[in-house]
Amino acid sequence: MRFKSYSLFSAIFLSLLLLWLNVEQTITRYVHPRYVIFTVVMALISLALLAVSISYKHSQKSSGSKLLLLFALLVTSVPAFSLSERTASSRLQQSFTKLSTEQISFDSFSFDYSHFDIADWVSLISTAAQPSDVVDKKARVEGFIFSDQDNQKYIARFKLSCCAVDATPLSIAVNDNAQTGGLVDGKWYAMEGSFVLSTNGDFVLDPTKVEEIEEPADPYVF
Amino acid sequence: MRVKAARLYEYKFAVAVVILFSIALLLRQQLSYTPPNILRDMLTLSLGVLYEALPFVFLGSLLSAFIQTFFSGATILRFLPKNEYARRATLSVSGSVLPVCECGNVPLARGLMVQGLKPQDVMTFLLAAPIINPVTIATTLQAFGGTPQVAIYRVVAAFFIANLIGWIIAGYRSKKILTPTFESQCHTTLQKTHAHKHSLVSKIQSLAIKFRHELETLLPALIFGSLVAGFIQTAIPRSVLLSVSSEPVIAIIALIVLAFVVSICANVDAFFALSLSGIFPMSAIVAFLVFGPMIDIKMLSLLRTTYTKQTLALVSGLVFLCSLMTGLVVHYAL
Numbered sequence: 248m249r250f251k252s253y254s255l256f257s258a259i260f261l262s263l264l265l266l267w268l269n270v271e272q273t274i275t276r277y278v279h280p281r282y283v284i285f286t287v288v289m290a291l292i293s294l295a296l297l298a299v300s301i302s303y304k305h306s307q308k309s310s311g312s313k314l315l316l317l318f319a320l321l322v323t324s325v326p327a328f329s330l331s332e333r334t335a336s337s338r339l340q341q342s343f344t345k346l347s348t349e350q351i352s353f354d355s356f357s358f359d360y361s362h363f364d365i366a367d368w369v370s371l372i373s374t375a376a377q378p379s380d381v382v383d384k385k386a387r388v389e390g391f392i393f394s395d396q397d398n399q400k401y402i403a404r405f406k407l408s409c410c411a412v413d414a415t416p417l418s419i420a421v422n423d424n425a426q427t428g429g430l431v432d433g434k435w436y437a438m439e440g441s442f443v444l445s446t447n448g449d450f451v452l453d454p455t456k457v458e459e460i461e462e463p464a465d466p467y468v469f
Numbered sequence: 470m471r472v473k474a475a476r477l478y479e480y481k482f483a484v485a486v487v488i489l490f491s492i493a494l495l496l497r498q499q500l501s502y503t504p505p506n507i508l509r510d511m512l513t514l515s516l517g518v519l520y521e522a523l524p525f526v527f528l529g530s531l532l533s534a535f536i537q538t539f540f541s542g543a544t545i546l547r548f549l550p551k552n553e554y555a556r557r558a559t560l561s562v563s564g565s566v567l568p569v570c571e572c573g574n575v576p577l578a579r580g581l582m583v584q585g586l587k588p589q590d591v592m593t594f595l596l597a598a599p600i601i602n603p604v605t606i607a608t609t610l611q612a613f614g615g616t617p618q619v620a621i622y623r624v625v626a627a628f629f630i631a632n633l634i635g636w637i638i639a640g641y642r643s644k645k646i647l648t649p650t651f652e653s654q655c656h657t658t659l660q661k662t663h664a665h666k667h668s669l670v671s672k673i674q675s676l677a678i679k680f681r682h683e684l685e686t687l688l689p690a691l692i693f694g695s696l697v698a699g700f701i702q703t704a705i706p707r708s709v710l711l712s713v714s715s716e717p718v719i720a721i722i723a724l725i726v727l728a729f730v731v732s733i734c735a736n737v738d739a740f741f742a743l744s745l746s747g748i749f750p751m752s753a754i755v756a757f758l759v760f761g762p763m764i765d766i767k768m769l770s771l772l773r774t775t776y777t778k779q780t781l782a783l784v785s786g787l788v789f790l791c792s793l794m795t796g797l798v799v800h801y802a803l
Contacts (some may be wrong), residue, residue, distance in 0.1 A: 252482055254684075254688060254689065255485045255681060255690060256482065258681070258684045258685065259486065261688075262527075265520065265523065265524070270521070273612060275519065277513065277516050277517040277520045277521070278517065278520050278521045282521065282524065285524055286523075288524075289523075289527040290524065290527070292678075292683070293527045295530065296531070296534075296676070296681065297675060298678075299677035300674075300677040300680070301483070311689070312689070313684060315688065315689055316486075320489060320493050322516060323490060323494065323497065324493040324494075324496040324497050324498070325497065325512065326500055328509045328512065329513065330510055330513050330514075331509050331510050333506040334506075334514075337706035337708050338553075338707050338708070339708070340711045340712075357697065367518075378654075380652045393518050404697055407598070408522070408733075408737045409521060409733050409737040409740075410517040410518060410519025410521035410733070410734075411514050411516070412518055412698065412702060413733050413737070414742075415548070415741070415744045420531050433506075443519045463613075466740060
């Protein structure tokens with residue numbers, strides 16, 4: 248009797264891959280950091296039990312398709328990617344809605360916005376009671392650029408609640424002015440500027456300084 | 470001799486896999502090609518579903534193997550009411566004791582059925598447990614702090630729908646509720662006597678074998694479900710669904726479809742739903758939060774290892790109708 252252990256070894260492969268993603272520190276491109284420890288623990292338990300099952304001399308006949316092993320090999324050899332500007336553009340409508348109250352770090356008695364990141368600015372914009380809450384405020388943000396159907400540029404980062412499927416783009420509209428030198432969709436920038444009110448009544452970041460940067464190792468906001 | 474030859478084959482196979490894994494890791498370090506955005510996003514979305522669900526499937530398989538190894542069906546049934554309605558009601562809230570993600574509940578449910586619980590009772594558990602547990606309730610309250618009734622509607626609807634469907638399945642005249650393979654596994658286990666006392670070592674080996682068996686059964690389904698979920702989300706822009714928010718019934722149906730496609734874990738789907746609350750009415754949000762943990766692409770794929778297509782079609786249709794009704798009741802009556 249020959250054993251076809253493709254399912255078994257795919258399970259071993261994927262368990263090892265989960266551990267490798269943690270070593271490589273790219274697991275958070277797929278899942279929220281709250282799952283990291285749980286993932287590592289369960290992957291280790293799985294490997295231990297699978298090893299015990301192999302050593303058991305009266306093991307059941309295994310079955311499985313070679314496609315499974317091929318899939319496991321494929322996902323192991325492909326580097327970890329983050330979501331692209333294409334997904335951001337298709338989920339733009341979600342980016343302007345109210346975030347959980349835990350996201351709002353704005354202290355109405357403080358005028359120090361130097362610690363604000365893109366999530367803080369989006370929270371402020373979505374909850375601003377009047378234009379003066381946002382207009383003329385100086386901001387420094389980092390993110391990737393994408394465009395909507397009207398070619399309006401946005402600087403954004405994805406926010407994850409659970410895993411990549413629920414990623415919502417936290418977006419700030421940007422004036423593609425002379426200072427930017429032409430913003431390219433998909434590229435990452437560090438941007439400084441002030442907020443202005445557009446003719447539509449939307450808050451737009453008017454950059455005074457733009458610098459192209461590398462995609463950070465942790466591109467998402469959690 | 471045959472067992473020895475088989476062992477040798479597996480060890481050789483294991484060495485080959487280790488070598489292949491090492492080569493794959495090397496390729497991973499060397500590859501600098503970035504695929505087109507559509508492929509990149511599909512891969513990322515599919516793997517996001519897979520990597521998030523896999524540890525929970527490990528946990529569910531471990532619990533299932535534990536139950537099958539250390540508990541008899543009689544022991545489990547002793548803890549449950551004899552009356553079928555009370556039994557299903559109890560199973561509906563047992564997610565409070567075992568707060569596993571819905572994908573982890575599938576192997577656990579299989580283990581319970583192998584030990585003698587009826588398919589209709591376990592279906593009630595599968596539908597209710599992802600919602601009626603402290604983690605999901607807490608995150609729902611946290612996300613919708615200003616409208617705590619969202620959590621109440623969600624829990625009440627889940628309890629009612631799960632018990633209603635359990636009752637309907639109980640009266641389902643078709644004998645084809647479970648897949649033949651799984652039904653045969655259940656019968657084989659029930660026929661075994663429990664006269665022999667096993668050592669702890671042999672019980673651990675038995676647990677490992679059962680764990681492996683559950684994983685081998687569920688892994689292909691999980692991978693398939695993840696790939697389909699990633700493909701659909703890439704092929705159909707979310708803006709298509711988000712653009713139909715104005716009319717209440719269409720909005721409810723749109724979010725039910727989104728819940729089916731997006732396959733988010735119930736423990737955190739409230740935060741995702743919150744991002745839709747400015748676009749969709751609360752009735753549609755509630756329908757999303759009720760439908761999603763019960764039925765989605767990934768869950769259907771996992772459940773297909775256990776229940777027949779007819780059963781799943783019936784359950785999916787009933788969950789859809791009940792979720793739609795829940796949304797309409799919230800919109801017009803509450």
